[in-house]
Amino acid sequence: MSRKKSVEEKIEDHLLRKTRRDEKGCLLWVGPTNPSGYGKMDFENGKKRMRLTAHRAAYTIAYGKIPDASYVCHKCDVKICCEPSHLFLGTAKINYNDMIQKGRGRRSGESELQKQVREMCLRGERPSTIRKMLGVDQESIYRRAADLWFEHISSQKG
Numbered sequence: 548m549s550r551k552k553s554v555e556e557k558i559e560d561h562l563l564r565k566t567r568r569d570e571k572g573c574l575l576w577v578g579p580t581n582p583s584g585y586g587k588m589d590f591e592n593g594k595k596r597m598r599l600t601a602h603r604a605a606y607t608i609a610y611g612k613i614p615d616a617s618y619v620c621h622k623c624d625v626k627i628c629c630e631p632s633h634l635f636l637g638t639a640k641i642n643y644n645d646m647i648q649k650g651r652g653r654r655s656g657e658s659e660l661q662k663q664v665r666e667m668c669l670r671g672e673r674p675s676t677i678r679k680m681l682g683v684d685q686e687s688i689y690r691r692a693a694d695l696w697f698e699h700i701s702s703q704k705g
Contacts, residue, residue, distance in 0.1 A: 554592055558604050561588055565601070566629050573623055574630035576601040584626045605629035606636075618642040624649055664691045 552560070565578035565586075576586030578601070586601025606619045609631035613619060620642050623633040637645065664687060667677045674688045 554597075555608060557590065557592065558588070558599070559608050561590060562601065562605055562608065562629060571623070572630060573625050573628040573633060574605070575625070576627040576629055580627065586627050586629065601627070601629050602634060605631055606634045609634075620645055661687070661691065664688055665695065668692045668695055 565576060565588075566574045567577050569575055579587045579589075581587040581600065588597070588599045588601055588604055590597055600619075602621065603613060603619045607613060613636065616638070618637045618639060618641070620635050620637045621628055621633055622635060623630075625633075628634075660681060660683065663681055664677060664683060667680070668688070668691050672680075674685060674692075677683065677688050678685060
């Protein structure tokens with residue numbers, strides 16, 4: 548009889564089947580992606596359904612458990628990259644500052660509606676009021692509020 552594979556072995560096998568190396572050295576996820584554009588892994592482990600992002604799974608296989616509240620960030624800025632040497636741990640603030648430093652801030656292509664949401668957040672309007680007045684989803688409002696919060700924290704801590 549063959550022994551059952553561990554969860555880590557199943558994840559590693561899944562990563563090997565669903566990644567391809569590109570000319571820049573990235574190990575690209577070629578499977579499905581989530582709405583944010585990150586590689587998405589869904590599979591059964593016994594009776595338990597597992598859902599992981601590919602880059603976090605790759606980090607875990609290479610370096611071990613990811614501490615709570617930690618982000619797995621990309622040095623290469625390729626969301627579907629699973630190359631462990633391109634990944635690093637960070638906090639929300641580190642991830643945000645990395646994004647801004649590399650010119651990937653949300654405001655770079657901000658629409659008029661997004662500007663209105665940001666302005667209303669700055670005035671202290673409640674999310675439910677913003678949603679009713681502008682007809683935007685809760686997620687968009689919280690993204691703008693998070694941007695403002697991170698900008699405030701970044702400017703205070705340098």
